[in-house]
Amino acid sequence: xxxxxxxxxxxxxxEKLKTNQLIIPNKIASIWKLPARKYGKLNYHFLSKEVExxxxxxxxxxxxxxxxxxxxxxxxxxxxKIQCQYSSKENSFYFGPSVGIVLGDVLEKGESPFGPLTAYxxxxxxxxxxxxxxxxxxxxxxxxxxxxxxxxxxxxxxxxGYFPLPHVIYNRIGRRDQERSDKCQLFFEKLTxxxxxxxxxRFLHKWHTFSFFLQEPTLTPYLPETRQxxxxxxxxxMLEKYPTIYLKPFWGKEGSGIIRIQxxxxxxxxxxxxxxxxQTKKEVNLPDLFFTLKGRLKKRKYLxxxxxxxxxxxxxPVDFRVLCIKDTSGYWRTCSAIGRVGQRENIVSNLSKGxxxxxxxxxxxxxxxxEKALQVERFLHELSVHCAQVLDAEAGGLFGELxxxxxxxxxxxxxxxxxxxxPSKSEFTQNGNQTPPSIKLLLxxxxxxxxxxxx
Numbered sequence: 413x414x415x416x417x418x419x420x421x422x423x424x425x426x427e428k429l430k431t432n433q434l435i436i437p438n439k440i441a442s443i444w445k446l447p448a449r450k451y452g453k454l455n456y457h458f459l460s461k462e463v464e465x466x467x468x469x470x471x472x473x474x475x476x477x478x479x480x481x482x483x484x485x486x487x488x489x490x491x492x493k494i495q496c497q498y499s500s501k502e503n504s505f506y507f508g509p510s511v512g513i514v515l516g517d518v519l520e521k522g523e524s525p526f527g528p529l530t531a532y533x534x535x536x537x538x539x540x541x542x543x544x545x546x547x548x549x550x551x552x553x554x555x556x557x558x559x560x561x562x563x564x565x566x567x568x569x570x571x572x573g574y575f576p577l578p579h580v581i582y583n584r585i586g587r588r589d590q591e592r593s594d595k596c597q598l599f600f601e602k603l604t605x606x607x608x609x610x611x612x613x614r615f616l617h618k619w620h621t622f623s624f625f626l627q628e629p630t631l632t633p634y635l636p637e638t639r640q641x642x643x644x645x646x647x648x649x650m651l652e653k654y655p656t657i658y659l660k661p662f663w664g665k666e667g668s669g670i671i672r673i674q675x676x677x678x679x680x681x682x683x684x685x686x687x688x689x690x691q692t693k694k695e696v697n698l699p700d701l702f703f704t705l706k707g708r709l710k711k712r713k714y715l716x717x718x719x720x721x722x723x724x725x726x727x728x729p730v731d732f733r734v735l736c737i738k739d740t741s742g743y744w745r746t747c748s749a750i751g752r753v754g755q756r757e758n759i760v761s762n763l764s765k766g767x768x769x770x771x772x773x774x775x776x777x778x779x780x781x782x783e784k785a786l787q788v789e790r791f792l793h794e795l796s797v798h799c800a801q802v803l804d805a806e807a808g809g810l811f812g813e814l815x816x817x818x819x820x821x822x823x824x825x826x827x828x829x830x831x832x833x834x835p836s837k838s839e840f841t842q843n844g845n846q847t848p849p850s851i852k853l854l855l856x857x858x859x860x861x862x863x864x865x866x867x
Contacts, residue, residue, distance in 0.1 A: 416443050417864070418496040419544050421474040425483060425490070434463045434505075435477035441467040444498045453504040456486040457579055458558060458606065465505075487576050491566045493544040495864055509862035510546045511855065512578035514599075514610070516590040518551045518563065525549075525563060525570055529584060532837035532851075537565035539851045545859055548575050552585065552599040558606065577603070579862035581610040582812075582854070584834060588615045588663055609861045612834055613809025617662035619715050621831040624806040631802065634795065634828045636718040641709065644702045646716060651675060651698065656719025659705075660830075661712045669712065671705070672719070684708070720827050722819050723779045729754040730779070732772050732818045734796040735835060737853040738811075740860035744800040746793040747850045751775030780824055791826060792818055803831060812857050813850075 418440045429435065434454060436446075448467045453460055461482065471477060476496075483490060488507060497506045513533060515526060524530040526549060533549055540547035549570075550562035558577055563570045581603065585591045591614060603610050622638050625631045639646055641659060650657045651673065661669040671684040680701045682693045695701040723730055734749045749772035772792065776785035796816045804811055815835030819827045859865065 416440075416498075418444075418498070419474065420476055420494050420496055422472075423483060423488060423490055423494075424475055424477040425480045426477050427480060429477065429479040430464070431479045431481045431485075432461070432463045433466055433479065434482070435466050435468045435471060437471040437473045437475065438467055438469040439473040444500070446498075451503075453502075454482075454486060454507070455504055456488055456507040457510060457576055459486050459576055460504075461485055489546045489564070492546045492564070493541055494546055495544045497864065506863075508546075508579050509859045509864035510548070510576075510578035510580075511540060511858045511862075512560075512562070512581040513547070513549045513584055514552050514581050515549065516551060516585045516587050518549065518554070520572075529586075529837060534565065534570075535847050536851050536855070539847050540855055541565070543852065543855050543859070545855055545864075546578075547855075548578060552590075552596050555599055555602070577606065577608060579608065579864075580858045581608060582858060583610050583612040583614075586834065591615060609810060611810045611812035611858070611861065613807075613811060614833075615663070616803075616807060616831070616833050617713075618660055618664070618830055619662055619713075621803060621807075621833075622715070624803050625799065625828065627806070628802045631799065631828065634826055636720060636827050636829075638715055638717045641714040641716050644698075647702060647705075648698055650716045650718070651680070651701075654718050658717045658719055659709075659714045660717060661714055663712070671708070671714075673701070674719075717829075720819050721821050721823075723822055725753050725775070725778065730775060730820075731829065732775075732792055732820070733832075733835075734772075734792050734816050734818070735850055736796050736800040736814045736816065737850055738813075738857045739853065740856055740865050742860075744797045744804070744814075745853065746796050747853050748848070749773070749789060749792055749796075776820075779820070784824060788820060788824065788826065795826060795828070799828065799831065812861075813854060 446465060446467065450465050452463065452465055454463050463482070468477070488494065494507055495509065499506070513536070519525045526533050537547050548562040548564050550560045554561040555577070560575055560577055561572060562575050563572050585596065590596055600610065619640055625635055639650070641647060656672065656674045659671040659673070664670065671682065674681045678696060680695045682695065682701070682704060683690055693704060695704055730751060730753050732749060732751050734746050736744050736746050739745050750769045751772045751774070752769045753775065773785060773789045776788055780788070799816050800814050803814065813835065815832035817829040817832065819829055821827065
């Protein structure tokens with residue numbers, strides 16, 4: 413039986429103490445019903461030490477005291493806040509929960525050691541301190557057995573150290589080739605062997621996720637017709653049926669690689685990305701159209717999706733993204749909904765392609781009545797949770813965070829565009845210095861996987 417969680421604000425170091433002594437305040441000893449002295453076991457994940465527990469009446473109720481040697485033996489964070497739980501049945505004290513963020517690459521120097529994710533991860537580290545969850549950031553390439561060379565946020569900066577692998581790991585490896593590499597797969601196997609849960613299990617390509625939704629009858633009314641592009645017949649079929657179609661790469665992200673094809677009278681107008689932005693070509697027949705696309709289609713797999721007669725603002729595309737995160741009970745919850753408006757005459761609305769964002773409801777209110785805007789926004793949240801439940805049940809692996817992209821057509825009908833397994837964090841930045849609410853939700857979910865539930 414785990415008793416009341418003790419939130420430790422500071423670990424005092426005292427070289428005069430025995431190396432096997434832990435001094436705890438009287439208040440927590442009373443709650444845990446401990447005598448003035450007793451022996452027990454201290455545990456920090458897979459590290460443990462037999463110690464003598466001594467109750468000190470004059471010690472601050474949020475502090476503990478130990479010899480520096482004991483702290484180093486258990487690799488406990490001297491500066492960071494941490495939780496402690498006591499099991500009377502096992503006569504053991506458990507420190508934690510340590511949370512890790514694994515990346516593909518981490519820079520040794522510079523102000524942005526984690527690339528574009530640096531600002532988000534820094535916000536996450538600050539929130540982790542307030543939640544008493546030690547947080548480290550590392551590359552899977554830096555793991556050595558059960559330990560890892562990793563970064564920790566101390567004294568308002570990132571510092572590198574040597575740490576035991578954490579209780580739970582958030583997978584933010586941003587490249588599929590790295591995630592599928594032999595070294596990375598061995599890392600995940602190591603986590604499984606050690607019983608360390610990791611979430612956002614793996615990348616799933618667009619067709620894979622879409623196929624899960626196709627199997628759920630309650631979602632099909634919101635799915636634009638989508639098929640794999642396997643031959644010119646697939647392309648010709650969709651062009652005969654719809655005036656606009658989109659070709660989307662299986663593994664594209666942030667709008668990269670998307671191609672739009674429009675039929676206008678006797679012309680096919682192709683819009684696709686190049687180094688300078690977007691390029692347009694025109695073809696007069698289907699064989700020439702396919703020949704123009706053939707070079708691109710050979711390089712990567714694509715799916716074809718029905719174009720939506722979408723609502724627009726200032727001649728720019730509008731779509732909506734909703735972020736879902738699991739709570740401590742394992743239920744999916746929405747925590748943000750934003751609307752994204754692309755640049756004029758652009759074919760995508762992603763921020764990386766020059767788009768802008770605002771709260772979803774504010775944009776919806778500009779496109780329809782306030783009453784209808786409230787209904788649509790509420791439905792976006794409900795549909796996102798349902799999509800998350802379906803994908804979670806069908807995909808296998810452990811997921812704790814998913815982003816869903818939607819579009820609303822001129823009839824005010826909602827369409828599911830795609831799923832983001834590792835959502836871009838630039839999409840959820842907020843004004844001011846406030847920490848995004850998604851960060852706290854994600855950390856408390858991680859803590860629950862480690863067996864520590866936030867109070």
